[in-house]
Amino acid sequence: MEETKAIxxxxxxxxxxxxxxxxxxxxxxxxxxxxxxxxxxxxxxxIRDINFEINRGDIxxxxxxxxxxxxxxLKVLSQITKPTTGRIEINGRVASLLExxxxxxxxxxxxxxxxxxxxxxxxxxKEVKEKFNDIVEFSGVKQFIDTxxxxxxxxxxVRLAFSVAAHLEPEILIIDEVLAVGDAEFQKKCxxxxxxxxxxxxxxxxxxxxxxxxxxxxxKGFYLEKGTIIKEGPVxxxxxxxxxxxxKGTDLIKKYKEFAFNEWDEKVxxxxxxxxxxxxxxxxxxxxxxTIGIQVEFEVLDSKGVYPIPNIHISNSLGGKLLVSIAPxxxxxxxxxxxxxxxxxIPKNFLNNNYFKIGVAITTFSPFQVHVSDYDxxxFEVLDSxxxxxxxxxxxxxxxxLIRPDLYWEFENND
Amino acid sequence: MKLRMxxxxxxxxxxxxxxxxxxxxxxxxxxFITLAWRDFRVRYAQTxxxxxxxxxxxxxxLIILSIVFTKFAKVDTGNIPHSIFTACGLIxxxxxxxxxxxxxxSIIESQNMIKKIYFPRLIIPLSKALVGLIDMGVAVIIxxxxxxxxxxxxxxxxxxxPLFILVGMIAALSVGIWxxxxxxxFRDFQHIIPFMVQLGLFISPVAFPAEKVLDKxxxxxxxxxxxxPMAGVVQGFRWSLFGGEAxxxxxxxSFGMILLLFVTSLMYFKRVExxxxxxx
Numbered sequence: 164m165e166e167t168k169a170i171x172x173x174x175x176x177x178x179x180x181x182x183x184x185x186x187x188x189x190x191x192x193x194x195x196x197x198x199x200x201x202x203x204x205x206x207x208x209x210i211r212d213i214n215f216e217i218n219r220g221d222i223x224x225x226x227x228x229x230x231x232x233x234x235x236x237l238k239v240l241s242q243i244t245k246p247t248t249g250r251i252e253i254n255g256r257v258a259s260l261l262e263x264x265x266x267x268x269x270x271x272x273x274x275x276x277x278x279x280x281x282x283x284x285x286x287x288x289k290e291v292k293e294k295f296n297d298i299v300e301f302s303g304v305k306q307f308i309d310t311x312x313x314x315x316x317x318x319x320x321v322r323l324a325f326s327v328a329a330h331l332e333p334e335i336l337i338i339d340e341v342l343a344v345g346d347a348e349f350q351k352k353c354x355x356x357x358x359x360x361x362x363x364x365x366x367x368x369x370x371x372x373x374x375x376x377x378x379x380x381x382x383k384g385f386y387l388e389k390g391t392i393i394k395e396g397p398v399x400x401x402x403x404x405x406x407x408x409x410x411k412g413t414d415l416i417k418k419y420k421e422f423a424f425n426e427w428d429e430k431v432x433x434x435x436x437x438x439x440x441x442x443x444x445x446x447x448x449x450x451x452x453x454t455i456g457i458q459v460e461f462e463v464l465d466s467k468g469v470y471p472i473p474n475i476h477i478s479n480s481l482g483g484k485l486l487v488s489i490a491p492x493x494x495x496x497x498x499x500x501x502x503x504x505x506x507x508x509i510p511k512n513f514l515n516n517n518y519f520k521i522g523v524a525i526t527t528f529s530p531f532q533v534h535v536s537d538y539d540x541x542x543f544e545v546l547d548s549x550x551x552x553x554x555x556x557x558x559x560x561x562x563x564x565l566i567r568p569d570l571y572w573e574f575e576n577n578d
Numbered sequence: 579m580k581l582r583m584x585x586x587x588x589x590x591x592x593x594x595x596x597x598x599x600x601x602x603x604x605x606x607x608x609x610f611i612t613l614a615w616r617d618f619r620v621r622y623a624q625t626x627x628x629x630x631x632x633x634x635x636x637x638x639x640l641i642i643l644s645i646v647f648t649k650f651a652k653v654d655t656g657n658i659p660h661s662i663f664t665a666c667g668l669i670x671x672x673x674x675x676x677x678x679x680x681x682x683x684s685i686i687e688s689q690n691m692i693k694k695i696y697f698p699r700l701i702i703p704l705s706k707a708l709v710g711l712i713d714m715g716v717a718v719i720i721x722x723x724x725x726x727x728x729x730x731x732x733x734x735x736x737x738x739x740p741l742f743i744l745v746g747m748i749a750a751l752s753v754g755i756w757x758x759x760x761x762x763x764f765r766d767f768q769h770i771i772p773f774m775v776q777l778g779l780f781i782s783p784v785a786f787p788a789e790k791v792l793d794k795x796x797x798x799x800x801x802x803x804x805x806x807p808m809a810g811v812v813q814g815f816r817w818s819l820f821g822g823e824a825x826x827x828x829x830x831x832s833f834g835m836i837l838l839l840f841v842t843s844l845m846y847f848k849r850v851e852x853x854x855x856x857x858x
């Protein structure tokens with residue numbers, strides 16, 4: 164293999180056997196010994212026919228919907244589970260972070276957990292010792308370093324855990340959405356640390372739902388759907404492809420039909436969520452000066468004692484919540500059995516040029532009970548409509564912020 | 579910042595190895611030590627008498643066994659007091675029981691870790707063998723104290739005793755590795771292990787001399803008895819310390835069994851290792 168390749172994957176596949184595997188019991192195995200044609204469960208390929216090469220120094224973002232095979236791909240690349248087919252060549256020392264704080268023990272002190280977690284991540288005790296002060300410094304929990312971590316706040320816990328991970332010095336780093344934890348400031352620190360890692364010429368594989376982080380950190384992108392890579396290339400192209408295909412209404416209809424959402428209480432089911440324009444046509448992305456409707460289609464199956472009220476949750480791509488909107492005066496509106504549509508209208512000139520995530524829930528608020536929820540229903544991008552608009556005053560760069568309402572300005576000139 | 583020398587990892591779906599890789603285990607030796615140390619640190623956390631528990635358990639077991647086997651069963655332990663006889667048997671037996679129990683459930687207990695990160699999984703049951711040495715040390719202290727109290731000196735063959743300890747460790751690990759791998763797929767073993775420990779204490783010659791029990795038994799029954807890997811270890815260890823009848827060929831049945839268990843445990847573990855994360 165040439166020196167410039169960090170990872171080379173060919174014909175990679177991972178098959179799970181649904182049903183049979185999980186239920187394997189001593190009895191069934193013993194009885195299967197005497198039955199040549201044992202009842203086989205259904206096969207399910209979590210990933211299949213995956214081929215790619217990653218050059219040294221590439222920062223690759225892996226995107227795709229839930230269940231597309233992202234996590235399985237990472238697990239196979241991290242050697243956590245063995246592939247069913249194919250071959251992987253990895254050139255260099257790998258560290259994979261599928262979680263922060265793996266192996267942390269609540270009874271042990273911060274100091275002891277740094278050693279424990281560090282060695283689990285593949286460092287030697289000597290390496291941990293050398294970096295110990297940096298790790299403590301970065302985490303900002305110096306004061307409590309000899310306190311058992313069970314007394315830590317969750318923020319402190321995460322900070323300490325991430326600090327250990329951040330001080331690994333692998334040539335190849337595999338990360339799974341670990342940034343989705345911690346407060347905003349710490350997230351920023353982490354993203355900074357990751358950019359540093361990238362700048363040092365290391366190779367990074369990064370899985371995330373966060374299109375903002377993906378576009379700002381990565382150079383290349385892989386888009387996974389149903390276990391295969393359907394688009395690969397410069398990160399912006401791949402992100403755009405993802406946004407355009409991820410909001411297709413038909414996909415959601417299928418998702419709600421196929422998925423067994425355990426938390427759903429079977430009184431209300433979701434059928435679809437779509438983004439629409441004023442003409443009630445489905446749209447995938449919107450512009451700033453466009454009124455955007457979020458249409459929720461749901462069905463009440465059992466109306467006894469429930470007053471289902473739809474509510475929408477808008478977050479930025481980092482998962483930070485921007486707003487929640489609950490349908491007003493709707494207690495009796497949807498309490499009858501059958502299909503209902505509810506549309507929330509977001510006024511034009513409200514959302515800024517950015518990536519957003521729409522979550523939907525149907526809730527009875529008194530007594531409080533969530534009937535169904537999908538907090539990751541739609542991802543979309545709001546685009547700048549007109550770079551020549553009046554308020555830009557000739558400026559063409561990005562205007563910061565999550566919202567960009569049309570504020571009323573008053574001028575007074577004293578001459 | 580300097581990058582380490584690159585190493586190439588190859589994962590191939592078609593290639594399967596028969597045994598775990600020794601060089602890889604060596605690379606993770608710090609993890610092995612850290613895990614053992616964690617177990618030790620956590621074990622007596624937030625108990626008021628802490629490490630004293632490590633003494634109370636074997637002492638109580640010793641007292642119970644002494645009462646049962648001297649007052650009720652009236653076994654004859656020759657020229658050494660029964661308490662010393664049993665304390666000696668408990669050294670290898672408690673280690674075996676500890677390692678078998680703890681490595682047996684170790685993989686299941688570490689499932690969160692296993693699903694999130696790679697390291698040679700064998701490290702987990704192996705680390706229990708290190709933790710068990712602490713309990714063995716405690717048992718040795720108890721024996722030495724009893725020997726001083728009764729004024730019993732070790733026999734000239736005592737130099738052999740580390741050998742029997744080593745064989746006992748391998749025996750404990752073999753069974754532990756087997757059980758840890760089996761428990762992944764068949765949780766039934768979680769419930770079987772406590773029975774094995776209870777039964778083992780009474781069928782292994784811990785509190786009674788095997789030769790007395792097997793005196794009139796036919797040869798095949800004796801061979802069968804020594805298929806219990808701990809029978810040879812417990813008898814041999816006691817012989818090395820206190821003399822008496824030299825162990826006969828029957829002991830090698832136990833040793834052969836241990837070798838067989840050891841080799842097969844590594845092979846079976848390797849076979850299931852790749853799929854552990856899918857099962858637990």
